[in-house]
Amino acid sequence: MLDLVIEGGEVVDGTGAPRRRADVGVRQGRIMHVGDLHGADAIERLDARGRMVAPGFIDVHTHDDRLLLDPAADVHPKLTQGVTTVVTGNCGVSLAPLRRSGAPPAPLDLLGEDRWTFDRFEDYLAALDDARPAVNAACLVGHSTLRVRHVADLTRAATAQEAAAMALDVAEALDAGAFGVSTGLYYPPASAATAEEVIAAAAPLRGTGGVMTMHLRDEGDHITAALREAFRIGAALGVETVISHHKLVGTANHGRSAQTLAMIEQAAAGQRVCLDCYPYDASSTMLLPGRMGQSREVRVTWSQAEPAAAGRSVFELARERGVSAEEMARRLQPAGAIYFAMSEEDVQRILQHPMTMVGSDGLAHDVRPHPRLWGTFPRVLGRYVRERGALALETAVHKMTGLSASRFGLKDRGRLAAGWAADLVVFDAGTVADGATFDEPQRPATGIDHVFVNGRLACRAGRTVDRHAGQVLRRERRS
Ligand code: ZN
Ligand code: CU
Numbered sequence: 001m002l003d004l005v006i007e008g009g010e011v012v013d014g015t016g017a018p019r020r021r022a023d024v025g026v027r028q029g030r031i032m033h034v035g036d037l038h039g040a041d042a043i044e045r046l047d048a049r050g051r052m053v054a055p056g057f058i059d060v061h062t063h064d065d066r067l068l069l070d071p072a073a074d075v076h077p078k079l080t081q082g083v084t085t086v087v088t089g090n091c092g093v094s095l096a097p098l099r100r101s102g103a104p105p106a107p108l109d110l111l112g113e114d115r116w117t118f119d120r121f122e123d124y125l126a127a128l129d130d131a132r133p134a135v136n137a138a139c140l141v142g143h144s145t146l147r148v149r150h151v152a153d154l155t156r157a158a159t160a161q162e163a164a165a166m167a168l169d170v171a172e173a174l175d176a177g178a179f180g181v182s183t184g185l186y187y188p189p190a191s192a193a194t195a196e197e198v199i200a201a202a203a204p205l206r207g208t209g210g211v212m213t214m215h216l217r218d219e220g221d222h223i224t225a226a227l228r229e230a231f232r233i234g235a236a237l238g239v240e241t242v243i244s245h246h247k248l249v250g251t252a253n254h255g256r257s258a259q260t261l262a263m264i265e266q267a268a269a270g271q272r273v274c275l276d277c278y279p280y281d282a283s284s285t286m287l288l289p290g291r292m293g294q295s296r297e298v299r300v301t302w303s304q305a306e307p308a309a310a311g312r313s314v315f316e317l318a319r320e321r322g323v324s325a326e327e328m329a330r331r332l333q334p335a336g337a338i339y340f341a342m343s344e345e346d347v348q349r350i351l352q353h354p355m356t357m358v359g360s361d362g363l364a365h366d367v368r369p370h371p372r373l374w375g376t377f378p379r380v381l382g383r384y385v386r387e388r389g390a391l392a393l394e395t396a397v398h399k400m401t402g403l404s405a406s407r408f409g410l411k412d413r414g415r416l417a418a419g420w421a422a423d424l425v426v427f428d429a430g431t432v433a434d435g436a437t438f439d440e441p442q443r444p445a446t447g448i449d450h451v452f453v454n455g456r457l458a459c460r461a462g463r464t465v466d467r468h469a470g471q472v473l474r475r476e477r478r479s
Contacts, residue, residue, distance in 0.1 A: 056084025061359025
């Protein structure tokens with residue numbers, strides 16, 4: 001007796017293979033059969049005729065560390081997109097291990113000011129277990145978090161002793177089940193770190209099969225040097241290196257994705273490298289006065305100095321006050337922003353590259369977040385697959401499922417086949433679309449009908465049905 005049969009849909013299995021008409025049988029959180037289940041005994045049957053049935057989407061680049069601890073909302077930013085698994089702790093920023101009171105230095109505060117209460121990574125994973133998150137979680141430990149914890153002076157590289165202390169925490173995190181380490185050498189708490197420091201701190205990664213995700217030191221004029229540094233770190237550790245949210249910032253660099261993608265391909269001939277991106281030509285992070293000059297437009301996502309500025313243009317505010325944009329950005333601190341500084345041509349070229357996975361980089365605690373938080377996955381399927389024909393549907397799904405699971409070492413996820421976890425999304429390829437815009441950033445997606453997490457119906461027509469169907473995933477130790 002099956003728990004569920006999803007009948008008559010077009011199965012897109014996550015491998016990139018062409019869709020095929022098949023029923024999907026689920027029991028106890030697993031996919032039992034894919035084929036003809038006409039007449040099979042099942043507690044529940046779902047008619048999926050005219051719909052796609054795919055593995056639940058994997059959001060490989062998130063900052064959901066804290067979001068996962070909170071009971072899921074009725075309308076959830078990830079479930080409404082068909083996302084069933086998130087990778088947390090990216091860009092060097094993880095919620096654990098770090099214990100402190102008061103706001104941490106930016107950009108750690110993108111995870112919120114409070115709840116910095118986990119002394120060990122294991123304690124965080126245990127709290128996640130207790131919270132029973134809405135989606136599955138694969139967690140990374142952040143190098144910047146470790147720097148804030150161990151490095152006495154963040155304006156210099158770590159001493160050998162400090163690097164050793166970070167390495168102990170990395171080992172603890174990996175033992176607890178972390179999937180790897182993330183770095184954010186671009187950001188102030190880590191910009192003084194050398195490649196040698198990162199290699200020393202992340203040394204326990206060696207031989208574990210864990211990954212290292214990297215927010216590069218530079219995504220503008222110096223991107224080739226930053227890429228070379230990332231490859232060097234990855235090669236020294238012998239790990240899968242994930243170039244996070246690959247992009248080219250600043251008009252002078254537009255079009256250079258042809259060059260950077262060629263560099264990544266070349267590196268991949270000698271080591272394990274891949275990349276992720278989100279389908280927008282605007283980025284979002286802390287508000288940095290130095291970035292006003294390279295952006296067409298800058299919008300405030302939150303500001304502690306002027307909460308009412310959220311959603312407004314920094315340039316417009318500067319004109320109203322008769323100050324420079326840089327000065328305006330300083331007055332809003334601490335704050336976050338959206339930068340319009342990429343070219344659409346690069347975005348599409350990067351998304352189309354066979355090594356590229358999809359990751360939202362959504363910032364769940366922003367007052368007026370970048371729409372990628374709510375729209376990334378449906379936007380790829382609506383805008384890039386259906387409207388532009390830039391990707392085949394099967395290829396797009398692969399970039400959101402099978403490719404991601406294999407690169408991050410997520411066992412039995414990312415594929416719709418017998419024996420695999422029953423993370424499933426049923427969607428309408430004809431209508432799936434992002435609802436979130438820069439003006440209405442929290443509007444949910446449309447066309448995502450049913451989302452199953454570990455075999456349980458978690459979201460139906462955009463409403464959360466089961467807010468605790470997720471599991472904390474733990475990386476299997478390679479013996
Ligand atoms: Zn980043
Ligand atoms: Cu990020």
